[in-house]
Amino acid sequence: MGGLLRKIRGTGRVAEAAPPRPEADPLPAARELGGSVQVRCVDAGSCNGCEIEIGNAFGPVYDAERYGVRLVASPRHADVALVTGPVTRNMAEPLRRTVAAMPQPAIVVAVGDCALDCGEFAGGYGVEGSVVDMVSVDVSVPGCPPEPAAIVTALRTLTGR
Amino acid sequence: MNAVGPALAAVGGLAVAGALAGGLAPARVRPLAAGLCTAGLGAAGVVAGAAALGGARYGVWLPGLLPLAGVRLAVDPLSGLFMAVTGAVTVAVAVYGVGYASPGGGMHGGRGPGDEDAAGSAGGRHAGSDAHEPRDALAAGGGDHGVRSRGAQAVGPVFAGAMVLVPAAGSVSTFLLLWELMALASLLLVLAEHRERPTVRSAGLWYAVMTHLGLVLLLVGLALFAARAGGESFAALRAGAGGMPAGVRGTVFVMTALAFTSKAGLAPLHAWLPRAHPEAPSHVSALMSAAMVNLGVYGLLRVGFDLLGGGPAWWWLLLMGAGALSAVYGILQAAMASDLKRLLAYSTSENLGLVVLGTGAAGLFRAAGDRPLAALALAAALLHVVNHAAFKALLFCAAGSVLRATGLRDLDRLGGLRARMPVTAGLFALGALGAVALPPGNGFVSEWLLLQALVHGLAVPGAAAAVVLPVAVAVIALSAGLAAAVFVKALGVGFFARPRSAGAGRAVESPPAMLAGMALLAACCAALALVPGALGPALTRAVRAAGVGTEKPLADGELGVHLAHTSAALHPLWVALALVAGTAAVAGLARLPARRRARRRDARLWDCGGGAPTARMAYTATSFAEPLQRVFDDVLAPEQDVDVTPVRESAYLVERVRFQRLVPDRIEHRLYRPLLAAVSGLADRARGLGGGSVHLYLGYGLFGLVAVLAALVVGW
């Protein structure tokens, strides 16, 4: 315990200074949220590269939580579905159900090139299509994988902080 | 003017009339006629009890009614309390019984899971195997067995009458006579459905043996008492008790206490209870669990406090030990049970354990010389008797409604009844609220009072009190905590969610007579929960009659409960009102921030995206209880059996895994099994003595007679 305490004192704050607030207009649906966004992640068939970056975005360095974003365990608690990967056949229906399970207003954010246009996996035998084909996407974050900063910026357009 | 005498006469008369009506009336009106008589009898019991509680004393000797000693009745407020409780339960249950025994409903009444061993109800069977359910209505049209039979209908009023009259007995012979009448009548009622289910017979056998062993103990104990006191009327016993040597008094107390605690269903003498209560027709279970077991407590109070005039601390420590054991063990077994009626039966064992714990505490305080505190503890115990009678009768009746509507007692297959039987579900919830000892339920008031008595008991000198009281508080708390888990299970798994079997899916609401009976009980529960203070003066008189203390345990004129000697007070009415007001206020405030009135949307259950969850995925009672079973592994000692069948080609590929788990009643295993084995071993050996020759048997008789005479001659 003493060791951990020393470590805490030695490390101090690792969160980087917050970049300026993104200029983009917040979505009409996001205006309702008032600085609080709960996020449910859906991996619709990704290679897990985007998941690692999402993990980093919520880690101490980028600290998405300081803008009022929080990961939750159930789509019922969520305002935002963070969808990654090309949508595989087995995940198509679950993805639609997840979005349907969220209380209105609900927002879908597609993360990564695969989510936007199936990327590397386009035309694969197990791929049903991109996220855009399955559900209506409100915000998209391109990149393969996108940088954590880009994910954080996208989420900040939703929280408005 | 004394209303007790005429009311008691009415009880007797209506019992006889009810028996005649049940035995002779045509099948169509039989349940109605017998039920009306029983209800009237119960009402008369309430009148007699209330009059006695109001302070009327009544005594009569009818020498002509029975040969030898005659019938002697003596009624004081203590008997009044028990008569009133029994009478009130009888009224409600009789009304319920009219509906229960009437034909109709989706299925025939009283049919249970016939092909299942009730003792193994915690096993690994699961919902979804509807083929197991007994579909053929054995007794559907006929009226000649089951609850509608001539016999059952005739015995019912006798049972009720005997129960109401037991507390009125004023002499040993009258008491024993009524006690035995009650035992026999209840035995016949337990056996009412023996043709439908084979398990009934085994339950009946257990009940018969244990109740008669109890009777023998009682007979010997009271006979010893009467012989030493020089008279068999209670007045003579009371007068003679003071001069008896401590050893005799102790013997009398222990023997009668064994019999009475067995009747009250206390561990370790509870074995009959979880068998007989589930197997009896539901309204009989309600009567047994809410009224008959109370008479065990009445016996303890009458003999221990009133007739023997109290005793040394070890008597009461013994009682407290039995009560504590029974409270924890009973509720633990209830937590494991998945048979709804078995669960309720074990819960009876727990609640009576708490009552006896309070009784023991009262005795302990009295022995230490603290009369006001003893009075408080006894008042708490008596209040718990009343509360338990109300909610347990309601719960058993509701369980009977479920059984009648679905043919099921197994919680693992029930579910979804909230939508199909809304009134029954609501009433069960009300009863469960009483049983979990949480405000604003009625059970909370008496457990609070009991805790208050124990907490204030610290002032009592003596190591025993200092050691026992903290343990007693912990025991009550643990049993209350487990009771919450038990009734969340019963209500949440049995009535909420979705039906887990076709039987539960076809349930329909019960007929009005049954609902009316339950509504009566629910009204009693609500009244006891909200204005318990109204019982204050009655409790004071009953406590005084028991000879425990002349002080008032509760302050008069209060709606809530206000201890007379300390600052503690409870106002359940205000708490309930505050909760209701708070709920309404929160509901209103929560709507304010919404900018527009969003309509509540119905959505499919969140299934993790994987297709609608079926009822088989829902938690069952067995799985609900699993964590508790793991925590109390050492106490419960579950038997587990995993059977893996590999495919023929390779031992590494599994074709089938069979998992079975049974939580047996451990006391039964450890105590009764060896005992029964020893008895049957002895019987085997004794078989050599019986050669089949009548002369040999007569010879034994002669030999015995001669031996006794010889012993007399020697002067022993």
Add this chain to the structure above:
Amino acid sequence: MSATGYVAVAAQVAVVAGGAPLLTGWMRQVRARLEGRAGAGVVQPWRDARKLLRKEPVSPTGTGPAFRLAPLLLVAGTAVVAALVPLAATRTPVSGSADLILVVALLALGTVALALAGLDTGTAFGGMGASREMTIAALVEPTILLAVFAVSIPAGSTNLPAIVAGTIDHPARTASPAELLAVAALVVAVLAETGRIPVDNPATHLELTMVHEAMVLEYAGPDLALVELGSQMRLAVLLGLVATLAAPWGVATGGSPALLALALALLVAKVAVLGTALAAAEVFRAKVRLFKVPELLAGSFVLALLAVVGSYFLTGEAGR
């Protein structure tokens, strides 16, 4: 007493209801700082609640009144507790009913309601959460009541204002071993009741380790806001109770409004200190396995029993 008493009760409820989300926000902030993060700010739980209250309410198919009523009952029960407990003033119109056993039972009522709601959904997670929650609640009960027993011994009553007033009159009581042990036992019980580490992890996303979260997975929108507010209020009330029992100084025993204001300020400070300590401790501890929880609770049970027994054979309390 009259007017100030009513004001005191209203103020207690308002402070608990308004401050509970802030307490949670503060604890998350402390945690974030210790983990090197910046944190979302103290008022974030209020932002969450405002947003949730504006969202669309959802009723999953197959759920009934129990599911709808449970969040209301949870919040209402906790509010009643907040009114009863002498957090700021001992002489209030409800102080006659402010019984410690009643307080414990009212909090348990909320747990039971939520467990029933979890079972009402009929999903596997709801049942699992309910089963675990009730298991823990059943085991917490003996500890909490025995601790209640111990703290009630010096005052000779379970009436909370009497206990608090007695301790204010005899400050030496708080340093007696019995009182210290009782408070320690109570703290463990509070951790279990409010589902904090090491008993449960309030921030978990993993269904298999959930206890409380699993029960409420189906709630959305305003219902969820109430469930969260209810559990935040429970934490605040219980921490306030511990603070009031362990360090009752500042609780107004008289009727002056100035004293009442001071008492409320002190209450906020005490609870904030306790919250900081709790949040800091959570950084250092891991959640224990579900079946190790009984060990923890057995330990706290022994502490409570020692507190009761210790008050017999230790004379420490100079007031008696």
Add this chain to the structure above:
Amino acid sequence: MSHGVYAQLLDLACGVFLLCAVVVLWRRELAVVVRVLAVQGAALAAIAAVLGGHERRWGLLVVAAGVGVLRAGVLPYLLRRALDVGAVGGGPYREDVSEGRETRPVVNVAASLVVAALLVLLAYAVARPLVALDPTPATRALPVGLSVVLIGFFALVARRRALAQVVGFLVLDNGITATAFLAASGVPPIVELGVSFDVLLAVLVLYVLTARMRAAFGGTDLDDLRELSDR
């Protein structure tokens, strides 16, 4: 020292003393248990010091200092070393975790805590007549000493690791010493000295035994000793 403060201090010391015994049963990590034992030794020394200070018996203060050095310093240090040797000597391929922890005690932890609670109640009931003879703050705390004796004994029964057993033995001995202090305001220094040497000797013997066991069986589970039996 005023009477009130004396009683309060004595009670605090006794409370800590008893609490330590319970914590020894509660925690599984042997390192923590050894640290708790040191705290208990300090509490024992504090009891002696408070008694000595109150009754102005300076000999008792000397004994307190000796007890403090031995039980809060030397013995825990020895145990700590034994523990470290076990951890280091085992190397990376051995089950170090099980050596440093009481992984599966004979009686599980929850049950042993409940047993401890009952033992405390028993001690209280037994000591009552003694307390009644002369109810001073010191004698009133007599059940504390007695309960620690019983709990130490129980730890001996319930624990598997040799080191945990040594700790149980020391807790037992601490309890005996505390009882002596509380009942008779301490024994003559010479007796206390002798007892302390005995204890030291016993610990050293067990220390050697532990090392031998580790060499022979690769662990300190006392049940392994059964293998030495002929049958």
